[in-house]
Amino acid sequence: MTSTPQDHRLATPWSRSLGLRVPVVNAPMGGVAGGRLAAAVDAAGGLGMIGMGSAGSVATLEREVAAAGDTAFGIGLVDWVREHETGLLATAIAAGPRLLSISFGTDLTWVPMVRAAGIRTATQVYDVPGAHRAQDAGIDVLVVRGSEGGGHGADRLALLPLLDAVLEIASVPVLAAGGIGSGRSLAAVLAAGAAGAWLGTGLAAAEESLLPENARRAMLAADSTHTVVTTVFDEVLDLPWPPIYPARVLRNDVTDPWSRPEFDEERPTAEVLRAAMDSDDVTIAPVDAGQGVGLIRHVEPAATIIERMCADAAELLGR
Ligand SMILES: Cc1cc2nc3c(=O)[nH]c(=O)nc-3n(C[C@H](O)[C@H](O)[C@H](O)COP(=O)(O)O)c2cc1C
16 A cells, blocks of 8 residues: 555654554454454554453464564553463564553563563553553553443543543653544544554454454444443453453343343353353353444455545544
8 A cells, every 4th residue: 555645644753653654553452453453454554463362372472473474563462461371471572563562460560671672662551640650661652541442441531531631741652542433533632642543443343353253243233332341251250350450342141131030140150151252152252342333334454444544534634
């Protein structure tokens, strides 16, 4: 793809410093954002991130890095998974990502270590104290994640008040995340001063994602009111997610328990939940999605989604 005038209008100092044509990053979504999506986002001029979620492992990361082929990509890890999975961080560093993001933890001693390997660092923050802590640790770019966002994250502030507050104190570039799924929302965060947008839900159902078929259909069918913030799935599976990081998911029979009287104490067992996840039964299994899910109507290539968003944003910002 060649660079267009719109690309130049949207570029920020941060996106230019990474050699991106557009200031768009795909969020590292475990089980969804693999090497194929990262390569597609790279080809569209953005930064593609390979995500390792709760089930992240060295073998899966190696597979997805290979799937990214000869493209530039970033990698995102979950803090507690990095601690449990020996070798995961070393594998990520060895892959030479353009950006390494580790979120959902309080220990930021990995930041100087990763920077010493010549790799830029990112982490998601949810308030001003969190932004200060990350900056003090030497982070290269802050990702402010509003409570509208899909997947795990603190249910604290909506994106605009959070972005406003963090931009006030930020000494490093700030990426905006949470509910960005159109040219309008992209234009809004860039106009506010964000260095770029970090898109999860908006790219989760892209043609190149790893999202299973029923989860993809559920995303297409959902409107923006069809999500809920919950810890129920992590509790049932006994995963060590810190309770301050619940997940925003599509509502289903587990999040709306009155619809399934057979669930003892309003919950499935871990066995039932795991079987549902394996068989892509989205009436029980979690589907991570943010409030922007209502904007997804078709399965499209990532490039089509990004090009449309950027063209619309450029037009709005040019008015
Ligand atoms: C399907 C899905 C999976 C996600 N998995 C991860 C993950 O593994 N690691 C991570 O740091 N964030 C993950 N997130 C959260 C994103 O990094 C980001 O905060 C969020 O997607 C932004 O909001 P949006 O979904 O409205 O774009 C996930 C989000 C979604 C939608």
